[in-house]
Amino acid sequence: MIRTKVLVVGGGPGGYVAAIRAGQLGLDTVLVEADRLGGTCLIRGCIPSKALIHAAGKFDDMRRAVCDGIMGITLREAPSIDLNRTMLWKEGIVDRLSGGVGVLLRKANVRVLEGWATFSDAKTCTVRTSEGEEMVRAEHVILANGSNPAALPGLEFGGPVISSTEALALDRVPERLLVVGAGYIGLELGTAFRKLGSEVTIIEALERILPNWDEPLTNPVRRWLERAGVTLHLGATVEMVERREGAAEARVRTEDGMTLPVAADQVLVTVGRKPLTQGWGLEAIAVDMAGPFVRIDERCRTSMRDVWAIGDLVGEPMLAHKASAQGEMVAELIGGARRQFDPVAIPAVCFTDPEIVSIGLSPGDAGVRGADLIVSQFPFAANGRALSMEAAEDGGFVRVVARSDDHRVLGVQAVGAHVAELIGEFTLAIEMGALLEDVAGTIHAHPTLTEAFHEATLRSLGRAIHI
Amino acid sequence: MGRFVFNLPDVGEGIAEAEVVSWHVAVGSAVAEDDPLVDVMTDKATVEIPSPRAGRVLAITGGPGDKVRVGAELLVLDVDNDEAALPQDEAASPGAAVAPLAAPTIPAPAASAGPLLTAKKAWRTPQASARVASARPTGAKPLASPAVRRRAHELGIALQFIPGTGPAGRIGHADLDAYIASGGNAAVVASRPAGSARLERIEAIKIIGLRRRIAERMQESKRRIPHYSYVEELDVTTLEELRAHLNARHGADRPRLTLLPFLIRALVCAIPRFPQVNALFDDEAGIVRRHAALHIGIATQTPQGLMVPVVRHAEALDLWEVASEISRLAAAARDGTAARDELSGSTLTITSLGPIGGIVTTPVINHPEVAIIGVNRIVERPVARGGQIVIRKMMNLSSSFDHRVVDGWGAAQFVQELKGLLEQPASLFVE
Numbered sequence: 076m077i078r079t080k081v082l083v084v085g086g087g088p089g090g091y092v093a094a095i096r097a098g099q100l101g102l103d104t105v106l107v108e109a110d111r112l113g114g115t116c117l118i119r120g121c122i123p124s125k126a127l128i129h130a131a132g133k134f135d136d137m138r139r140a141v142c143d144g145i146m147g148i149t150l151r152e153a154p155s156i157d158l159n160r161t162m163l164w165k166e167g168i169v170d171r172l173s174g175g176v177g178v179l180l181r182k183a184n185v186r187v188l189e190g191w192a193t194f195s196d197a198k199t200c201t202v203r204t205s206e207g208e209e210m211v212r213a214e215h216v217i218l219a220n221g222s223n224p225a226a227l228p229g230l231e232f233g234g235p236v237i238s239s240t241e242a243l244a245l246d247r248v249p250e251r252l253l254v255v256g257a258g259y260i261g262l263e264l265g266t267a268f269r270k271l272g273s274e275v276t277i278i279e280a281l282e283r284i285l286p287n288w289d290e291p292l293t294n295p296v297r298r299w300l301e302r303a304g305v306t307l308h309l310g311a312t313v314e315m316v317e318r319r320e321g322a323a324e325a326r327v328r329t330e331d332g333m334t335l336p337v338a339a340d341q342v343l344v345t346v347g348r349k350p351l352t353q354g355w356g357l358e359a360i361a362v363d364m365a366g367p368f369v370r371i372d373e374r375c376r377t378s379m380r381d382v383w384a385i386g387d388l389v390g391e392p393m394l395a396h397k398a399s400a401q402g403e404m405v406a407e408l409i410g411g412a413r414r415q416f417d418p419v420a421i422p423a424v425c426f427t428d429p430e431i432v433s434i435g436l437s438p439g440d441a442g443v444r445g446a447d448l449i450v451s452q453f454p455f456a457a458n459g460r461a462l463s464m465e466a467a468e469d470g471g472f473v474r475v476v477a478r479s480d481d482h483r484v485l486g487v488q489a490v491g492a493h494v495a496e497l498i499g500e501f502t503l504a505i506e507m508g509a510l511l512e513d514v515a516g517t518i519h520a521h522p523t524l525t526e527a528f529h530e531a532t533l534r535s536l537g538r539a540i541h542i
Numbered sequence: 543m544g545r546f547v548f549n550l551p552d553v554g555e556g557i558a559e560a561e562v563v564s565w566h567v568a569v570g571s572a573v574a575e576d577d578p579l580v581d582v583m584t585d586k587a588t589v590e591i592p593s594p595r596a597g598r599v600l601a602i603t604g605g606p607g608d609k610v611r612v613g614a615e616l617l618v619l620d621v622d623n624d625e626a627a628l629p630q631d632e633a634a635s636p637g638a639a640v641a642p643l644a645a646p647t648i649p650a651p652a653a654s655a656g657p658l659l660t661a662k663k664a665w666r667t668p669q670a671s672a673r674v675a676s677a678r679p680t681g682a683k684p685l686a687s688p689a690v691r692r693r694a695h696e697l698g699i700a701l702q703f704i705p706g707t708g709p710a711g712r713i714g715h716a717d718l719d720a721y722i723a724s725g726g727n728a729a730v731v732a733s734r735p736a737g738s739a740r741l742e743r744i745e746a747i748k749i750i751g752l753r754r755r756i757a758e759r760m761q762e763s764k765r766r767i768p769h770y771s772y773v774e775e776l777d778v779t780t781l782e783e784l785r786a787h788l789n790a791r792h793g794a795d796r797p798r799l800t801l802l803p804f805l806i807r808a809l810v811c812a813i814p815r816f817p818q819v820n821a822l823f824d825d826e827a828g829i830v831r832r833h834a835a836l837h838i839g840i841a842t843q844t845p846q847g848l849m850v851p852v853v854r855h856a857e858a859l860d861l862w863e864v865a866s867e868i869s870r871l872a873a874a875a876r877d878g879t880a881a882r883d884e885l886s887g888s889t890l891t892i893t894s895l896g897p898i899g900g901i902v903t904t905p906v907i908n909h910p911e912v913a914i915i916g917v918n919r920i921v922e923r924p925v926a927r928g929g930q931i932v933i934r935k936m937m938n939l940s941s942s943f944d945h946r947v948v949d950g951w952g953a954a955q956f957v958q959e960l961k962g963l964l965e966q967p968a969s970l971f972v973e
Contacts, residue, residue, distance in 0.1 A: 196826065197826060198826070380826075412696070413695055414692070414695070415695060417695075418688075419683075478710075481709075481710035481711070482709075482710065483685060483710045506687065506688050507687045508685040508686060508687060508708075508710070508712045510709050510710055512709070
């Protein structure tokens, strides 16, 4: 029986950050993880998908150089890709990061138990490790169990029907890929496989792609998909999938009620993720739930004393950086600090082509009471750096949303190549309570994409220079 | 020449609107800076609003009895100074010479439950309008950077009460410092006539260390345990005679006996029949652990706050051993030398305030224990005995129990047992 002050369940970006911080604070800490350290984000999510997206982008650039010789670069013959080696390269990155997490945990004196934890009461669990069972009893339990890809009824995973996890470990590029669900995960992977040469068909039950983002932001992505020859069926559903050997044939019911057969080597189902609340004894802890999620308060406390929950388990947004921020806070709370989870906003990024980022309020959002909005945007087509890196022609822009009475920046969104790297400045502006004048009064380096943010605020004040 | 729109400033008491009492000026009057313009009444006070500028009155809003919202137009002046003259449409925007919602929102709640204050208070336009804090609409989140938010939270200060002097009312570290330095009352407080000073200072005391621990323990106990208290009256005349006798006899060579060793002796005698009282309830596991050993916690006031040193194995100690252990532990707790294990592990706690013990108390159980015995003051009282009124030494015992595991019936019987033992002290020493 191991007795410890803090038990962290789950080694993802929520759990491992909580454990490292708890260790740094000198708290006796045990982390339990059944898989490798790093969680969905590092092992089968953010990191591997970004590696694949990067490789696909490189391959696509080279392929395009074969025919039209952009920038004077011409390849004499078409490039080829060995997806096995791409995956090995991707695995190398994952290994390095996962190993790094292990080192950091060791440095923080966190004891890592490799195994599956099952709770028998709120403070006690049994961990099935390769060497047998180990009981752990803790004063504080941090639940960071994460989430799993959600399945569609009638379209259960198996055979050619895969989730994002399998899509990130394919050994060859599928000739025909059917993506069910046009959220950010489906579109990121669909885009990557299109660039790698797959025939991609995307089915979405709603009327538009990326339903969580507003239309002006998603239009450039939709235009890219159309130009790249991705078949989009919006307002459509998959009625059934006939599994054949090594392939599948789906019957798709389109918006106008027609039934359409779509043959595919792989059917990638990306209809969201669901919190992992089964199979580890959550019932024995008897915490209150909030829908499918564990209910928490602003300090990530569950209804059970000294049982904390963070990350995907506790609700949207299911994002690694939210989980990490909660994990760090919970460790400090256990260490005796006074903390609460009170970000003004949580940034979100979508690595499609082009990329989309968003923080805070969008113009269409409700909840802006008693204040009219100033909305201003600046196109990358007028930004020198964007032009010089082929990032100007996809219809991208930076958009600023501010209160018209006191000019406080309420939200910033952008769409365009490489805009993911701009989100930090947007987020900082919002957390610091920046006014339009603060951003406008900050010299932005030339030539960079960040100038578009500067110009968007200048434009909102009627002082834009470059438009 | 230009128009200067003067909006009703926040009069500093979290008031949304004010009623016009009387105007000192009329349309066409010339006013100098600081001339009284109007008296307005809030539910707290009548306030005289002086003119922030010199000029000629072009328009006024509202007659006596009309209500004007804070931030709404009060009057329009025709002013000479072109520099500060503002076109009408800009007058209400940020950056105007006087912010539309001047002065902070809510000062720390003022103790003003008294009758309506009718003394006139002069409200002055803050001199540097750049330092004027913006009012926040009710419910709006205060604007502050993550570092400021965190520091305020750690200090237990709600940002809502802090006037922000930054752009758009942003609260900076300096605003937080000013709020703390002012004793939590950075808001503009109108001056009052001398001789009737009202104290507005609020001292913010950080609950840390032992105090915080006590707060958490008490909160935890009251949150988890459904308490009830049972009070019984004891005639301790005989007991007090015995105690006086023993102290007189052994005064030189043994520690002085207080009432507590006798009470503990009574507990030692009673617990075997009432094991449910000397127990720890692990409510998460759903297990009550009844202890044979009697480890008595003695609630002890120390300079840092309440501590509970523990007399271990009271069942194995005689009266004087208990007495000397209590005084040793109390001294150790007070001078901070008590060891950790001397301050934990009790199975039942006694709380006694001695001569200031009052007539009844409702003690808070020392979780996870299930009972606490409170000792009240001994007083001489006339009581009826066999048809006669006699003077007896009387004392109450006020005890609280955890109703989840100790029912009222058992608790009452237990206290009656203690009463019987203490009223007939010889029975304390009879097997």
